[in-house]
Amino acid sequence: MTETADPDLIIRVAAKGDGVTADGRHVAFSAPLDRLNDEGGLIKGPHHVDPPCQHFQSCGGCSLQQLDTESYTQFLTDRVAYALEGQGLLAELMHPPRISQPKTRIRASLRAAKLGDQFKLGFSGAGSHRIVDLKQCEIMVPEMFDLLAPLRKFLKNASRRKHDMNIEMTLVDQGIDLLISNYEPEGLEQREALSDFAKANGLARLSVDGGYGPETQWEPEPVTVTLSGTAVNFPHSGFLQPTHDGQKVLIAAMLEAVGDAKLVADLFAGLGTFTFALSADKKVYAAEGARDAIGSLKLAANHSSRQIFCEHRDLFRRPLSVEELNRFDAVILDPPRAGAREQILQLAQSNVPKICYISCNPASFARDAKQLCEAGYKLEQVWPVGQFLWSTHVEIVSSFTR
Ligand SMILES: C[S@@+](CC[C@H](N)C(=O)[O-])C[C@H]1O[C@@H](n2cnc3c(N)ncnc32)[C@H](O)[C@@H]1O
Numbered sequence: 001m002t003e004t005a006d007p008d009l010i011i012r013v014a015a016k017g018d019g020v021t022a023d024g025r026h027v028a029f030s031a032p033l034d035r036l037n038d039e040g041g042l043i044k045g046p047h048h049v050d051p052p053c054q055h056f057q058s059c060g061g062c063s064l065q066q067l068d069t070e071s072y073t074q075f076l077t078d079r080v081a082y083a084l085e086g087q088g089l090l091a092e093l094m095h096p097p098r099i100s101q102p103k104t105r106i107r108a109s110l111r112a113a114k115l116g117d118q119f120k121l122g123f124s125g126a127g128s129h130r131i132v133d134l135k136q137c138e139i140m141v142p143e144m145f146d147l148l149a150p151l152r153k154f155l156k157n158a159s160r161r162k163h164d165m166n167i168e169m170t171l172v173d174q175g176i177d178l179l180i181s182n183y184e185p186e187g188l189e190q191r192e193a194l195s196d197f198a199k200a201n202g203l204a205r206l207s208v209d210g211g212y213g214p215e216t217q218w219e220p221e222p223v224t225v226t227l228s229g230t231a232v233n234f235p236h237s238g239f240l241q242p243t244h245d246g247q248k249v250l251i252a253a254m255l256e257a258v259g260d261a262k263l264v265a266d267l268f269a270g271l272g273t274f275t276f277a278l279s280a281d282k283k284v285y286a287a288e289g290a291r292d293a294i295g296s297l298k299l300a301a302n303h304s305s306r307q308i309f310c311e312h313r314d315l316f317r318r319p320l321s322v323e324e325l326n327r328f329d330a331v332i333l334d335p336p337r338a339g340a341r342e343q344i345l346q347l348a349q350s351n352v353p354k355i356c357y358i359s360c361n362p363a364s365f366a367r368d369a370k371q372l373c374e375a376g377y378k379l380e381q382v383w384p385v386g387q388f389l390w391s392t393h394v395e396i397v398s399s400f401t402r
Contacts (some may be wrong), residue, residue, distance in 0.1 A: 099208045380400065
């Protein structure tokens with residue numbers, strides 16, 4: 001984007017998604033090279049496109065649909081580069097971001113509630129607790145969106161509750177896995193109605209959680225997700241990468257970072273997205289803090305002929321020690337948003353030759369990367385990945401060597 005002295009010109013998009021004028025004013029829903037007129041109105045520039053969704057600006061699901069591909073790509077690059085710069089770091093090679101296509105998101109968390117005569121089902125509103133009753137969605141896979149109309153009708157009749165229900169939808173091997181929380185069917189009739197709804201809509205599984213944990217109401221065959229050819233049992237609320245195309249990009253970058261390492265640790269392994277993507281000639285140690293996830297990974301590993309050793313381990317409280325780490329040729333870690341401060345302190349003192357750090361938070365990633373670089377690791381490559389299209393979120397795959 002061209003720098004200019006014009007104070008009213010939007011010159012960049014800040015981390016939280018607002019456009020910023022040359023003189024530092026923040027303008028929501030603007031694009032680079034838009035301009036403010038004398039009344040403070042927005043004159044659209046060449047990077048401002050018509051948002052494809054009717055709920056744009058009211059729905060909290062996407063906030064950057066006004067950006068064209070060039071400026072959204074630049075925004076994701078800047079998110080990662082500025083976070084690294086803030087810690088005094090520069091990657092040897094920063095790849096251009098790979099961005100998921102519309103209508104490819106395979107998991108979504110929605111809310112539903114009865115408000116007077118109305119029943120609403122959708123995402124939370126932008127910056128509010130309001131529910132946006134979704135009539136259109138440009139990010140979910142069509143199978144998931146198509147379920148919203150029958151689900152709305154069903155819940156409207158089934159629920160007498162005033163407060164919100166939370167709906168988790170995930171596309172698994174058998175179809176859609178649906179979990180309705182804050183909802184408890186009353187009596188046999190309502191339970192039968194749930195099963196009838198699940199059957200009529202071809203659901204893979206339907207579960208409810210009235211406050212005591214998920215209770216499966218319908219699951220004609222065990223629900224699985226296939227990760228690099230291995231079917232893994234999918235626990236309620238299990239973690240999955242949000243798009244198949246994004247997952248492929250993350251895996252390709254991870255494989256490049258790990259290279260020919262023979263003994264590999266996969267930390268924060270979840271259900272094994274990266275474990276099962278590693279070639280069968282490698283020995284893999286997978287550690288994960290969620291008991292049901294590591295249980296599924298272990299079962300699937302046992303059924304395969306792979307050399308995979310699994311451990312249920314809290315890596316914040318009990319990170320792998322330097323001695324444990326030094327056995328590995330490469331370490332993959334993919335922690336939650338908070339990052340992996342405790343594990344990084346141990347890695348920084350280790351002599352593991354290759355580290356592949358996958359992150360969903362540029363700030364905690366840059367903080368942890370600084371620790372590694374100060375201890376002598378070199379930040380070789382960074383691959384930004386935009387799996388949450390039109391949002392401010394960006395994922396990062398990175399490779400460090402020593
Ligand atoms: C971003 S997910 C990555 C999962 C997996 N690598 C994947 O791509 O599907 C982060 C994982 O860290 C796990 N986790 C969170 N806190 C943890 C902790 N203290 N110790 C170990 N694992 C933890 C979560 O359960 C989750 O599976």
